[in-house]
Amino acid sequence: MTIDTEPAPITDVASWLEATGERRALQALGELLLGVTAVGTSETADRFTARCLNVPGVSHLAVEERPLDPVARVTVPLALSEWMQQHGGAIEVGPFRHSEPPQWTQTEVGDTTYRHPKRLRVFFPAGTLLDGKGVVLGVENRDSTLDDAQITASVAPEHRAAVQPLLDRLFTRAEQLNPYRGKAIRATYVRGGLRLTVIDLPAITRETVIVPPEVWQEVDLGVTAVRDRHQLLNVHGLGTRRGILLVGPPGTGKSAVSAVIAGEVLGEFTVIYVEARAGAELLTAVVEQAQKLGGPVLLVLEDVDLWCRDRARGSSGLSELLQAMDIASDARILTLASTNDAATLDRAAVRTGRFDSIVEVGHPDRDAATAILTALVSGLPGGTGVDCDTVAGALPAETTGSDLREIVRRAVLTAGDTGQVTTNGLLAEVRGGRYQAQLPAGAGAYL
Template identity: 65%
Template structure:
């Protein structure tokens, strides 16, 4: 294209004017525009668009165009897409592993949009006090010599799950190297497992729009010295811990299976949850501890167990009040199908299930047979000697504790007084004491009132 002297002329003299102004043809418009002052070019471009109605803007590159360009083909129809779905945990772990690869090859890899022309999305997730920065939705090109020796590939990740989209990771390659795409996905999954930030932590499994795991803190005040239960309770639970942590090799070598299940049954307040908390605190780190909420247990226990196996190493599953969602089918209660299916997955897995119920007779018979729950342990109301031990543990740090006659207080307790009842007696005595000192008489007075038991009043009220 050539502009004559009847049209635009070469700046700056022609634009500014003056004696030295001269006119000459412009033979290269692009070079001429590049030579303009930075503030002039946008003005000329806008003026041109107004005059001829054509914008010279470049269209944004779509995710598919980015993929095709990076792999040197006309469009994605010439490529092969090997993909894998991501579950609630691998949505994070896979993204963390991919972020590591991107950082490792940052000098040569190129990041493109994740969908349509939207910019690549990154996010941050905090787990157990540590913050992880990872991709949420993007595609990234790894040229030959990075992930694969003689060919490049594009990895796409969609870590968001909704009605309109599924969480997945994809590897785009030329069709003749499909096996290389599978190998990349295998390596990515392996690295994701190695980087799993949930391993060795205490977690809570909940059900919202699917399975979700959250790191929780375990109580630090409960120990075997403060939780007073029959010795047989600790014996049976310790047997399960040993099977999963120490003896799994010999058990599985003989086809006996290392997986164990222990069911704690007994009245409310006798210490079932406290026993689980003690064991969880003792094994966390070596074990991954997963507390499963009732709704997650009823809907997704199988998914929890499958995820537990992916974590590697021993796992402690805690199912509190399992009778809420696994009642006897003969009584018309909720069916135990989810529990049965989950308990039958891979008997050689290093999984110890520690469940609790107020009444084992309400559970479906198929759920509590040997091989699912191998041991049913009664956690009863404390006897006189255990009540004295519980009192001694509760008052040990209180002012005036050395003057308290724990035996006299225990003798005054009515039958079927639970450990949580005794704890409430001590709490009420502390609250009623003006100076914080607790005496035998104060404790006996609280026992006499009977108010330490939250009993519903008789009669109806409007």
């Protein structure tokens, strides 16, 4: 393995200065070399803080810092902005670092745009946030990965004991303002961290997803536990949190079941779809965020076998899954996972207390296939005249719901301009077998 040690050239000086935070140091060096101070130099952040709190310098202050996770980077500035509006006539706003001016930004969550502080310090005089005590709160929320997002609180040393309760109040209010609550979110792994993005769910219902009744029964049991029976279960030490694993071949409707349940509970629940890498690396962080939402949460882990396998086969995601599934048994979290091959999962992952129920979503039988076909052709030209039972009887074994959908689609596409489906047209597609994508014999040997 060769390691490239040649340094990369700096092609954008302004961006480099912004990322490294060296702008003020270079400015100070220039002033020293010239022997003069720049005219109109703004008050630095430290001087602003010391002046507001009436001390000679920031070394005379007590300062507490708290990091901001991906959600708190939005919610804490929103809570701080609310406090600033409440005490607008009394506060004073200054720079966060050096002499950089205060900055605001905006974050889009779904259809709503939230405007909030990005980098600044704000002085709250005595009698606003704290009786008889002034405090300077600062927020730092840079885009660069070299700088951690954080909130700081500065007070006179004798008032140090008031800082932690104040920040607790700020974070409590931030959780109440969480704009992700009640929405459908996708959790992804980005540049070593977690990103949450609001998504739209497909408009499907139980009427169009035909699976065995016990699938709905088990999922409904989990929803009931988290939504309706959480107090009873927790009072008696039984725990609310539940996990359900949907097992079955590809195309049998596992993802569709998750989408149906997500659509049914959305609004009352927050729905979080966790992508594979986020699951393998950051599932614990996702669960910790879910706990802060203050309501029931549905976690959807699709194709969990892609990143969480038996420990004998080597799996970086297994320890993350086990750790995440063991957090807070009293949390109002329902985990709905799916896999094509449960045999690849470690036995520690599929035990009761992590995945409490394993439900098979298998190939549809003739009655189920008839019901699926009836739902698929409903509303199509000629759909009312199709003998779905006859078509279902002609299907080969192990035909999936996805196969049935493709059979209907091909029948529509080959029906000419009318797009009219018929029993014979559907039977022709079944006999032709082209609805199942298959590699030709000898594929891969063309060279």
